[in-house]
Amino acid sequence: MALLQISEPGQSTAPHQHRLAVGIDLGTTNSLVASVRSGMADTLPDAEGRHLLPSVVRYFGNAQPLVGEQALADAATDPFNTIASVKRLMGRGLDDVKTLGGALPYNFEPGSGMPRISTAAGPVSPVEVSAEILRVLKLRAELALGGELSGAVITVPAYFDDSQRQATKDAGRLAGLTVLRLLNEPTAAAVAYGLDKKAEGIFAIYDLGGGTFDLSILRLNQGVFEVLATAGDSALGGDDMDHAIAHWMLQQAGVDASADPRIARRALRDARKAKHVLSDAPWAEVSMTRPDGSVWQGRLGQEEFAALVDPIIGRTAAPCRKAMRDAGIAPADITEVVLVGGSTRMPRVRQRAADIFGRTPLADIDPDRVVAIGAAIQADVLAGNKSSEEMLLLDVIPLSLGIEIMGGMVEKIIPRNSTIPVAKAQDFTTFKDGQTAMAIHVLQGERDLVSHCRSLARFELRGIPPMVAGAGRVRVTFQIDADGLLSVSAQELTSGVASNVTVKPSYGLSDDEIERMLRDSIVHALEDNDVRSLRERQVEADRVVAAVESALASDGAALLSAQERASIDGELARLRSLRAGGDAAGIREGIDALDRVTQEFAARRMNAGIGRALSGHRLDEFG
């Protein structure tokens, strides 16, 4: 029988409806996948028990690409078909890639736009290479969780721009994953430590991996993480320390490795081992076989080790200071420091981070896995496996979104502070007889009048079949994806004609502007309410006047006496003049009066059996 996991109280899912969701740390050097099972988030190992999947893909002319350890091992023998560190190419143009320097040994296809790497399997894009890595992780997760994944959260560096994020999302889709959201790596690390449960705070995330160093300063405010500043060094990490130790070993042994790259590789491997040993032990035994077959043996003590690695670790201090300066904070303002990346296992790195920020960093969770674990916790929430009270408020929309309706008013479709992703739909009716198009004006803001809100986009829905006013029904759907992209679509429900537009609502709005828009809405709340009710009455008056006029034009002569006609005309004229004034209550009264004098007329029109489908609607509208 099936294997079951423990759910939160009241959150058991129906059979076959388990929402399996994973978090994926798609790294430059290694990638991981994690999931929450029975309330515990942990990374998922492969069949050999390995959690880290090297982010390396080897392509073949006539076989499926190979991903992971084996591809990494082949990198030396088949460098042009074995792609590593593809994350550095994500979302970059070919011109950017050239400026990244000669560090990339691949042959790029000529042409402009997205770079494509020539391989035995033909040209491949960075998105496709990433998708291969994701596919392997997806398969691993489906085997481990015993079912199909309903979604994934993929992490990206905080400094990734829109095109790099889009490329990452595309890779996820290409791998057959439903990308619930992209999450900033430092935010994921903070979530893994449960820092999102605090009310507020400022966190420094110190991420020293194999080849890169990233420092992010996050501010948590009412459940929302904001990236205050990022800094780093894209060529600084544990690999540099391995090189420094290997260099020392070669020097001690008196070996020149430039003649034989195999000796250099072996020295690097032994250097890495020595580094790991020195995290706990007072010294590490090292040895090296010289080209002539003689063996050098030595001992690397903590003191020499420190002399070798401290200058490298010291290079992390400048980006930390820069990020704090950019964020406008001092070390004393920082609530917690979180360590991420395998190199932060080294006691000397921890000590350095503690010195820079003046506090002991959080390091209980495996620093290689902490980002994937945070992503898994977020994925579990987004997939709906937790009650809504425990919902992480990671992203909200700062201002309400809506559309313009008759009378220059705004109808809010998605209220401010809604968590994203979110989708909401509302139905609107046509306003005029025979109306064949509807203009959709998308607005952002808290005020009631269009003129006080910010216009985001306009588009038209055309091709509505001619119908009586109110019979055409248009469903307007607002959808904001996890990355804040708003798409608005409109569809006329009887005919199916549709139209849509996509915008980025946050674009070009500063925090100050958002705050001003919010403040204005509170200051002007009562006044806006009065204006709104007046406009509503005016719109209603317009609609009633138009309806009565249309009815008079078609049946007035046949069904009304001269006296009756005169009294209706009188009320019509009175309502028109009231509408021009500014008194909402007066207009209401005028509408009621016109309604009274036309009731008999409406009844006669019905009884006359004039077979227009619209008469029923007319009565409603008078009511």
Added chain:
Amino acid sequence: MSITMTERAAEQVRRSLVRRGKGEGLRLGVRTSGCSGKAYVLEFVDVIEPDDQVFENHGVKVIVDSKSLLFLDGTELDYGREGLNEGFRFNNPNVKGQCGCGESFTI
């Protein structure tokens, strides 16, 4: 009436409760659902209801409401691994048939 739990399952529940930071124990239950009529409930327990029966196994509380107990009497909860997948397994003597995947069953 009794519900038992293997040492392995108990160990897993203990670890889960520690990681979760709160909880009285583990709720086992049965509800009407799924393609074969009934489905198991496996949840953490924060509040023990008056209607609940509590069984203790290897130091872990198993909580079952009295209606579910009718369908679960004699069940042994186990924890195991199938390939990469691991999770809890109900060895329930009352089950007469189950759907292909075993997630729902009939009594």
